[in-house]
Amino acid sequence: MSGQRFEPKEENFCALFIVGTDTGVGKTLVCGLLLDFFRRQGRRAITQKWVQTGAADDLAEHDTRALPAVVPPAAQERRVCYRFALPASPHLAAAAERRKISAIKIRRNFRELAADYETVIVEGSGGVLVPYNRTRYLIEIAASLHLPVLLVAENRVGAINHTLLSVEALRRRGLSLAGILFTQCHPPQHDEEAALANNPVIVRALSGEPVLGVLEYSADREVLRARSAAIFTRFCSRKGAGALRGIKCERRIV
Ligand SMILES: Nc1ncnc2c1ncn2[C@@H]1O[C@H](COP(=O)(O)OP(=O)(O)OP(=O)(O)O)[C@@H](O)[C@H]1O
Numbered sequence: 001m002s003g004q005r006f007e008p009k010e011e012n013f014c015a016l017f018i019v020g021t022d023t024g025v026g027k028t029l030v031c032g033l034l035l036d037f038f039r040r041q042g043r044r045a046i047t048q049k050w051v052q053t054g055a056a057d058d059l060a061e062h063d064t065r066a067l068p069a070v071v072p073p074a075a076q077e078r079r080v081c082y083r084f085a086l087p088a089s090p091h092l093a094a095a096a097e098r099r100k101i102s103a104i105k106i107r108r109n110f111r112e113l114a115a116d117y118e119t120v121i122v123e124g125s126g127g128v129l130v131p132y133n134r135t136r137y138l139i140e141i142a143a144s145l146h147l148p149v150l151l152v153a154e155n156r157v158g159a160i161n162h163t164l165l166s167v168e169a170l171r172r173r174g175l176s177l178a179g180i181l182f183t184q185c186h187p188p189q190h191d192e193e194a195a196l197a198n199n200p201v202i203v204r205a206l207s208g209e210p211v212l213g214v215l216e217y218s219a220d221r222e223v224l225r226a227r228s229a230a231i232f233t234r235f236c237s238r239k240g241a242g243a244l245r246g247i248k249c250e251r252r253i254v
């Protein structure tokens, strides 16, 4: 934990940590759409990826989804803290290159970005309990920064278990959930429809957490943009103990 307290320059600074119920559930897509949403609202927004493993380039993918913005080279460098070639969990991908992941460096990069931007959206790696070494999980770094979490859950048969386990794991480690967003990474099969319609309802009832909606499958970028904007607008306009409690980050970040 720790370091000095940090006060974002921006009065209405907000940040979100985007975590998934698994790898490949739509975190990158959601980060890109959120980046676009905030930029279209005129906010100076940026995304960050703490640990990128394998050949994928999630930040580049965020940028292709969003309104373009000029990002100075120093900020661009801070957006990705670590890159490893092995497509595996950060602890293993780092060990394969005989490197160590430093929570201090990640927190420093986050704070430096947060000092220059009004909104910082961080894409986690894989699912909730992803380690960055033999004893620590990435979400512990998010907890130490007091980042509210948006949980992205793939809406499929089996999602109830994955989502509720993820919620429990986040709570146990002191993270505060801004909400759960379901995604549909594939066109639904006919016989899945009842399960897919019920998943958000039962997860909401059992967890008591806000479900922001379901980002239904579409191969059309504009359709995804419009659907996600409608979900994010509702998310940001809710007041009080609703979803906004998460997205409006504490002004003080440790
Ligand atoms: N609503 C949707 N409509 C269409 N495609 C979707 C939707 N949600 C997710 N996908 C697709 O599912 C795939 C996996 O999504 P994505 O790469 O965002 O997952 P991820 O959680 O970021 O994975 P990783 O753990 O590797 O970072 C992508 O091809 C993405 O475009």
Ligand SMILES: [Mg+2]
Pocket (backbone or CB within 6 Å): 027, 028, 029, 058, 123
């Ligand atoms: Mg991703």
